[in-house]
Amino acid sequence: MSEADGFEDTPGGVPEDGRTGYSVRGTAFSAPRPEPALYLVATPIGNLSDITLRALETIAGADILACEDTRQTGKLLQRYGIRRRAWSYHEHSAASADEALLAELAAGRSVALVSDAGTPLVSDPGYRLGREAIARGLPVIPIPGASAPLAALLASGLPSDAFFFAGFLPARESGRRARLESLARVPGTLLFFEAPHRIADSLADMAAVLGPRPAAVCRELTKAFETIYRGPLPDLAAEFATIERVRGEIVVCVGGPADEADEAPVDVDAILRGLLAEMKPAKAAQEAVKLTGLSRRDLYQRALALKGE
Structure with missing residues (x-):
């Protein structure tokens, strides 16, 4: 980005304030600084074209960008011409990074959190950061998008x-x-x-x-x-x-x-008795699952009861 776009590049190619703009199909856009908050930004699960414009604005404009893997997120940044630094936030660094990011939020800065792919907090460590931010009364804003x-x-x-x-x-x-x-x-x-x-x-x-x-x-x-x-x-x-x-x-x-109301009643005891004549309760329950769709644990307990009669 040039100074005319509102961002002054450092020699390393990253603006002094850490923020930048983004480019879509050759057209450059500036990214305004979002209000102070923790932004949970969904990113593509594979096809990089699945990113939303709001997500690009947030990633480019937030004071701090935190991600699981800077190399993985780097592919997305490169695709959309976003030049900025990123904090590494993954399973092994989350405990120490949480307090640092929460301090930045409390100081009135905006933080964009992205996962490697898909929606943050779904099977990744960002859940703890979001939960603690809410507990401290800090704003948490979802930026929806791709979800596997x-x-x-x-x-x-x-x-x-x-x-x-x-x-x-x-x-x-x-x-x-x-x-x-x-x-x-x-x-x-x-x-x-x-x-x-x-x-x-x-x-x-x-x-x-x-x-x-x-x-x-x-x-x-x-x-x-x-x-x-x-x-x-x-x-x-x-x-x-x-x-x-x-x-x-x-x-x-x-x-x-299966919706039991839509099916003819199944005589579970009759099925189990027939199976118990040829096999042990555990095996009978396993086979009965295939015939009834019922819980193996429940069938096993019933098979034991029938066996003891």
Whole structure:
């Protein structure tokens, strides 16, 4: 930016006050300083064209820009001609950075917080900063935009009138299945983040605990290799079990429990008795999940009761 744009560049290419302007498709814009507040700014989850003009203004105009990874945010800044310094704010630095940023806010400065991709505070350390700012009576303003869970929900074809974002499941099978058990009766579509090296195991556990619910695995959303797999959980689990190496960011969407009012009554005891004639209670409960869609934990307890009769 030139002095005519209202910003004086330092020799290093960054204005003295840390703020700058931005450029969209060759047209330069100045960025006014926003009112003092903590701005939680959503950034693209892949395609950099998904940024909003308000987000660009805030990122360029705020007194301080804080981000998880300065290299990742640097790609966005370079794309839109924003020349400024950024504070590093990630899981390992958040504890010390919180107080520094809160002090700046209390002094009347504006702080823009961005995550590597998507909406801040969703599965990242910014939650603590936002919570503490609110507790101290400091203004917190959301700048909405891209969100991987919502993008996946749109693409999944599953009901969107009620949904529950559950973040990442535990890494270990026992913890993962226990968490799925606790979510089995949530009356809405379930949304999960998952790591590519765990997706096959997670889908297998989802199929075992939640049964043949409709689901979608959304990989690399908005990016060049965006892929969406749809089908019943057992089918998706079987498909991913054959993939040698899965790559990219993943969101899994799982349909909610069947509406009992819309289905013929299921004689759970009859199903369990038939299964118990051939297998132990734990295995019977696991098989019954596939036939009823009910909670494995509840089915196991009922199987034990029937076994003891």
